[in-house]
Amino acid sequence: MEQYRRTAHCGQLTLADEGKTVTLNGWVHRNRDHGGVHFVDLRDRYGLTQIVVDEDAASKVREQAAALKFEYCIAVVGTVRRRLNPNPNIPTGEIEVSAGEIHILSRCEVLPFMVDEKSDAKEDLRLKYRYLDLRSSSMQRKLKLRHDVTFAVREFLNGEGFMEIETPTLIKSTPEGARDFIVPSRIHHGKVYALPQSPQLFKQILMVGGCDRYFQIARCYRDEDARGDRQLEFTQIDMEMSFVSRDDIFAVTEGMMAHIFKKTMNIDLSLPFLRIAYHDALNRFGSDKPELRFDMELQDFAPFVPGGGFKVFEQVLESGGAVKALVVKGCAGYSRKQITDLEDAAKTYGAKGLAWMKVTDTGIEGGISKFFAEKTGEITAGLGADTGDLILFVADKWQTACTALGAVRLKVGRDLGLIDSSRFAFAWIVDFPLFEWNEDEQKWDPAHHMFTMPQAQYLDTMESNPGDVRADMYDMVCNGYELASGSIRVHDPEIQKRIFSMVGFSQEEAQKRFGFLLDAFKYGPPPHGGIAPGLDRLVMIMAGENSIREVIAFPKNTVGISPMDESPAEAEPEQYRDLGLQVLPEEE
């Protein structure tokens, strides 16, 4: 290899290098043999350089060139010269390298798919041959972006006085929330480690340990079904800070996001981010991770319901539910089929149906309009609807009505092309409820984790009115994705006890599961809080992708399999024996 080691990479040479003798290493991207003259596009991570073998080249070089096939890994020794026909589409388009020697470093079998941006091989195949997929410039660009983002994170947080500290990935299972991945212990038969769903407890203990400002690019594991924006293992920019309030965390996180976008994409984010209360996010956008790149807010139709005689709406209101309306500008021409498609979107989220009416120049028509004809003026004025608009309604429990109509809003927004894909619409969602009512078990559950601080003004009424308690908790959202979640933590053992008892968690149980954290809190814990932006989702959004698999080098597919290494796989029998494990037959 030594003698063929590159002296330049494939994105580097310009007219300034004219006349130089260079050695290039790379892969055969394209091969254009014109009989007399032969072109080879040589590719590496940095770009493409055109190699030329002229008719008057030595016969050995001509033979070597003729033997080349797609994705052979080669070395070329040649002379940089000006192109007769420059190609303005590539950075090296003004030069080419006239080959004096070509050496095949390794051969490549017939490809399962072309290494090409235009290749649209199915994702499963791309994942099986990920090493080929990664050679494409789009994957290279995304991996580079991810690297740049990670680097910018470290750069910024280091400048803000954060220490990067590693926490263990073999920890005690604390079976709250998601399912844990379990690692059986060989030394201690019957006992298991768990892979962390997040470094949550450890980073809080780091605060007790006086670390003050911590971060970690942390791999997290959750044994739940995957999605386009969810993987079994994923990466968080995990942060925790001592002696801070919510606004301090917002300021640091906003600064970090601004730094990331400026450094990697030269985009100036406008700070501070919008803040929306959880209740308002649902009420106005039908989601706790609202897509804010277009308006079209949900509205309350309840004031117009009484006296209309439409029983469905009246009954929902009587039982404490809500009737939400969505005015879709200029879509009175929607066909029944189009409305049915929207109804399907609403039903997916639990709505029983999607009511509608159209605004025409003579009033309101179709759907449920006959019940409200007398209030036409009142309704159109109240909702801001004009001739040519379509009005859609969902009546249900407040939350269901909001989320179902929110799904319709999102579908309509996408269908109508209302979303400017070049924008990044950030916001903080604040004032989440601390508890949520568990209908099945007739008890209060923690809405987040149990170490989330209630907001101070609710401390006195936490037991008497738990449903109204707001948490000192926040999500950062962008373009309809939850990008980060965090909170101010409970550091007062008395408050912690009250929360445990609210959610029906005994002291014994708490001690058994989180004893080490509770013990730590006996020794002068500082007030603290933190946040954990998801690195995969952040890079996905920045790259304009809609699956985090596109920004993870070796992702699992949606059924948790890695098609390349074929994990998960059975272990050797002696491995099970070492662990004292026996695999039971699958239950029907």
Add this chain to the structure above:
RNA sequence: GGGGGUGUGGCGAAGCUGGUUAUCGCGCCGGCCUGUCAAGCCGGAGACCGCGGGUUCAAGUCCCGUCACUCCCGCCA
């Protein structure tokens, strides 16, 4: 756990209400070609249409089942 979509040479697709020899592009093999850059031109090989069953004179096409992938609901503190 539930719902939708997809499955046709190595890859991506077409194939309508069932009807000869399953079509196209890319790739592959052979040949031609002095300036291309998704090079071009000529020729060729390669598919039991995911799998199993059924209906029919006849199934890629219709029915039932099943598997794989994918999107979504549930789930994801």
